[in-house]
Amino acid sequence: MPELPEVTTTVRGLNEVLQKLTIKNVWSDYFLRTTSKSKISIKNKKYFDHFKKEISGEKFLSAERRGKNILIHLTGGKTILIHMKMTGHLLYGKYYFKNGKWKSDEELLSDPFNQFIHLTFSLSNGKHLAFSDMRKFAKVILFETAKRSDLVDLEPLGPEPLQDLSFDTFKKQINTKKGKKIKTVLMDQTVLAGIGNIYSDEILWASSIHPERKTEKISDSDLKTMWINMKKILESGIEMGGDSMSDYRNIYGQKGNFQNAHKVYRRTKQKCLKKGCGGTILRKVIGGRSAHFCSKHQK
Numbered sequence: 001m002p003e004l005p006e007v008t009t010t011v012r013g014l015n016e017v018l019q020k021l022t023i024k025n026v027w028s029d030y031f032l033r034t035t036s037k038s039k040i041s042i043k044n045k046k047y048f049d050h051f052k053k054e055i056s057g058e059k060f061l062s063a064e065r066r067g068k069n070i071l072i073h074l075t076g077g078k079t080i081l082i083h084m085k086m087t088g089h090l091l092y093g094k095y096y097f098k099n100g101k102w103k104s105d106e107e108l109l110s111d112p113f114n115q116f117i118h119l120t121f122s123l124s125n126g127k128h129l130a131f132s133d134m135r136k137f138a139k140v141i142l143f144e145t146a147k148r149s150d151l152v153d154l155e156p157l158g159p160e161p162l163q164d165l166s167f168d169t170f171k172k173q174i175n176t177k178k179g180k181k182i183k184t185v186l187m188d189q190t191v192l193a194g195i196g197n198i199y200s201d202e203i204l205w206a207s208s209i210h211p212e213r214k215t216e217k218i219s220d221s222d223l224k225t226m227w228i229n230m231k232k233i234l235e236s237g238i239e240m241g242g243d244s245m246s247d248y249r250n251i252y253g254q255k256g257n258f259q260n261a262h263k264v265y266r267r268t269k270q271k272c273l274k275k276g277c278g279g280t281i282l283r284k285v286i287g288g289r290s291a292h293f294c295s296k297h298q299k
């Protein structure tokens with residue numbers, strides 16, 4: 001699932017290409033086979049019709065990230081929220097519709113992972129913003145920009161790890177989950193916004209902390225190491241254009257590089273890369289998610 005660095009990469013891309021463009025039309029087939037029970041979902045035909053009507057003719061102002069959510073601000077005081085969930089990613093380029101499918105002749109957009117287009121926005125420059133979502137788990141909704149503080153998707157989110165998050169605030173947030181395993185706490189969006197499975201594994205490996213260590217058993221000095229590694233690792237994820245071990249691609253359809261920098265994530269049974277450690281990477285399900293960690297140096 002796209003995490004903070006991937007969502008940041010997408011948002012940066014959107015800000016590069018979308019500003020001042022007008023939405024001419026909106027298409028989706030999300031609701032064709034299954035209709036969402038939720039009334040506020042573009043997987044519901046009635047909601048999609050409303051969504052389409054509300055945003056057609058509006059201009060893009062800017063995009064921003066909050067946690068793992070993409071917020072696309074439009075004229076008319078409207079904002080689109082997109083949560084890419086497992087396999088969703090936005091793509092930008094020249095598309096055409098043929099035999100019931102959106103196609104592009106651009107090489108990067110022809111990547112097999114970019115072929116699951118379930119939503120498109122036709123733009124005033126003749127190009128499209130397309131949303132590829134193989135498993136169709138993504139969330140797309142429209143809200144009034146002024147009402148963002150009421151939104152259940154945004155309101156409970158914890159602080160942003162890369163926005164002047166002081167050590168004291170970091171410590172306070174972690175300690176709101178006493179008795180819980182640190183792996184689960186790092187991925188809890190109400191504690192910190194934007195960290196998921198990949199980056200939590202990498203942060204804990206770099207900090208020599210076992211994913212099942214309880215929060216209250218982590219010393220201040222270990223917490224400080226974690227706080228520093230968290231910033232460093234998320235920043236390097238952004239620098240590398242995100243992680244494309246799975247479906248993620250940037251808006252041009254291109255892979256990021258963080259998957260080539262993994263020290264622990266999905267390195268099960270391989271030798272630990274920490275100098276002189278000699279441990280082996282193990283995998284264990286913790287809180288419903290696969291944690292990867294070293295048998296030796298993470299305690």
Ligand SMILES: [Zn+2]
Binds near residue numbers: 273277
């Ligand atoms: Zn190790």
